[in-house]
Amino acid sequence: MKIATKLIHAGMEPDPSTGAIMIPIYQTSTYVQEAPGQNKGYEYARSQNPTRTALENALAIIENGKYALSFSSGVAATDAVIKLLQPGDEVIAGNDLYGGTYRLFTKIFERYGIRFHFIDMHNARDAEPYINKNTRLIWIETPTNPLLNIIDIQSVAELASRHNILTCVDNTFASPYLQNPLDLGVDLVLHSATKYLGGHSDVIQGCIMINDAELREKLYFIQKSCGAVPGPQDCFLVLRGLKTLHVRMDRHCQNGEQIADFLKSHPKVQKLYWCGLKEHPGYEIAKKQMRGFGGMMSFELKDQSVEEARRVLSATKLFSLAESLGGVESLINHPATMTHASIPKAQRIKNGLSDSLIRLSVGIEDAGDLIEDLKQAIG
Ligand SMILES: *Cc1c(COP(=O)(O)O)cnc(C)c1O
DSSP: OOHHHHHHHTTOOOOTTTOOSSOOOOOOSBOOOSBTTBSSSOSBTTTOOHHHHHHHHHHHHHTTOSEEEEESSHHHHHHHHHTTSOTTOEEEEESSOOHHHHHIIIIIGGGGTOEEEEEOOSSGGGGGGGOOTTEEEEEEESSOTTTOOOOOHHHHHHHHHHTTOEEEEEOTTTHHHHOOGGGGTOSEEEEETTTTTTOSSOOOOEEEEESOHHHHHHHHHHHHHHOOOOOHHHHHHHHHHHTTHHHHHHHHHHHHHHHHHHHHTOTTEEEEEOTTSTTSTTHHHHHHHOSSOOSEEEEEESSOOHHHHHHHHHHOSSSEEOSOOOSSSOEEEOTTTTTTTTSOHHHHHHTTOOTTOEEEEOOSSOHHHHHHHHHHHHO
């Protein structure tokens, strides 16, 4: 079955009591039992909720996984993955990560004795010197946020499995419509469902997809023990979002291409970061592991002053100045002071994320209107 069909039908069964085609929002905290321990598989809603189950079933299928678990946010899902580890364990992570992931790793988990190495993972072999007997996990994002770097998922997964290390890919930017890391050999796929999966900027949620039953049991134990579960209303919103993921992503990709064309040839634009550009260093790998290039891009103006970047950021009318991405509406963002402010400046600059970088999340409006908006803002 193709993904367009899966997105509509995965995990969906008519409600047994009424035939309702959409799963009801089971807004309940507990379930009545016939006798102690005699129940219908539902005891308490931190552990199980039918709306959440329907969503998790759908999420597993669209990422070509056996299991999925959903969490109250993307960072809660990340938190659960790191809780698979013990003090003394080490993680190798890409050096161009979502700011909140970097903050969680360095400000929370380092205090619990987990060690993180942030390295450039363009060449999987460069990770090898950091592997030792304590290494448990390799964590990558691709395309990365906000520089749209591409990492070869398959070669990272092969390196990790040779050393018996888990691999987790944060697949938020690509969405399951454009890229399926489980098919390339990784153990865990993570999404901030807040972004493309939900797609309408109206919910915060995260999820993890896996194939291994034992890993699923460990993560389920963490999910119910730590309690970062999404509410049923939020599960409903993500389920609703999923049903149009393919339609939205096609338009994000088309609009992304047109806007990239416009920015690439704009006399005031110094550099465009978009993985669909032939001259992008990750273009060939992107073509190999992704089905499209998406609507996320960043650019640098020729005038690299922060003032000029700030002027453009405040001058767009259709692109709203806001954190987040992946919704139907176009957003413009200043990573240095917004999404990536939690990364120390020296580290940020070293990774190529300058103070004047502007990031776009291209929405699904009319591409011509979006281009007009950027034209008047850049001037
Ligand atoms: C937003 C985001 C997260 C965190 O997700 P939340 O839902 O905001 O907690 C993680 N990774 C990436 C790539 C993101 O864009």
